[in-house]
Amino acid sequence: MRGMRRMKRMRRMRWSEGGVRWQEAIYLMSYIFNVLVDVMVHSRAMMILIVLLFLSASGEALRTFSGDVVAIDSPVEDDVFAAGNIVSINAPVDSLVAAGSTVNINAPVKGDVIAAGSQVSVSSDVGGKVVAAGGTVNLGGDIGTNLVAAGGQVSILPGRTVARDALISSGAALNSGRVNGTLTVHASSFNNTGSAGKVDFYKIEKKEDMAPAREERWGGFDLLNLIIIIGYLILGLILVKYLSPLFRMVDEEIRTSTLLKTGLGFIVVIASFIALLLVAVTVVGLPIALLSTFLMIAALMSSGMFVSYSLGRWICMKGNLRQGDLVCFAIGFVLLNLLFLIPYLGGLVSIVSMSLGFAGLLYALRRLIMAASNRAAL
Helix, strand or coil, X not given: CHHHHHHHHHHHHHHHHHHHHHHHHHHHHHHHHHHHXXXXXXXXXXXXXXXXXXXXXXXXXXXXXEEEEEEECCCEEEEEEEEEEEXXXXXXXXXXXXXXXXXXXXXXXXXXXXXXXXXXXXXXXXXXXXXXXXEEEEECCCECCCEEEEEEEEEECCCCEECCCEEEEEEEXXXXXXXXXXXXXXXEEEEECCEEEEEEEEECCCCCCCHHHHHHHHHHHHHHHHHHHHHHHHHHHHHHHHCHHHHXXXXXXXXXXXXXXXXHHHHHHHHHHHHHHHHHHCCCCHHHHHHHHHHHHXXXXXXXXXXXXXXXXXXXXXXXXXXXXXXXXXXHHHHHHHHHCCCCHHHHHHHHHHHHHHHHHHHHHXXXXXXXXXXXXX
């Protein structure tokens, strides 16, 4: 009996020790997980610099413009991507994606407009939709389809027409024009001196203690995130256009053994950062670790683009949508970023996207290296 009790005691001790080890392991994994998320979040600010580098180095085919002051004074019969402190569109363009402190659209745009800045002014007609965000958004031109606008103050100026629907979210909203469809407004104050087919107004109650936080949010964090997302979209479109074979190869890898590669990618990311820390300890390995860390962060930041492309192609295939790679990428990009906004689930989707995209990129690079070595052997 004493022997049986002793054995039971020893088993309990082992189970308790095992439980402690499991708790330590779980704590360690969660700590590494949080560090990894923090690295990814803070490194996203680098995307602005990377986007500007791509914009300045690109050729005439995409018609991209960047600099402190960007002014387009001659017509552009193509899609325009512009980023700068002050962006002014003074001649007609086919479509526009613009980000800056001040964005002024003074000439007609044939297609859609996506603009973000502290001050966004649309002073000419737009043939497609307008998506605008900023501290102040003024709409002084006719809009061919829909309007989506968010900011501290959003105004539809007198005599202007939105052909379809309008969705406005702001602190103060003004409609002095005409919305043919439904005008939906989420604002603290709404002055409707114009007209609309239907008006849905949802008043946002003011709270004095929350007002400074709201102003700070619009002045910095949310607007910066929007600019970064637009930057990701611009960079993704450029990469898909010029590196479509690589994106298709990564897409093939993502579609095969998806769950296995997601888990493997997560493990490889954690192991890689640990290995880089160990290499950085040595004086000789420090430059290699810094270069490898930069390449690692670049790969992780681009992993979401590969997943967006794969998701978009899957949606186009399932929906029998005969669209090109750029449109499919844009569809997947928008859907993936909407999933990121869901509380709790968004963080999980972000980690899965990062792990799967990173693993797919590694497998694709492995295929390229093996193909190159086979050609060299021949």
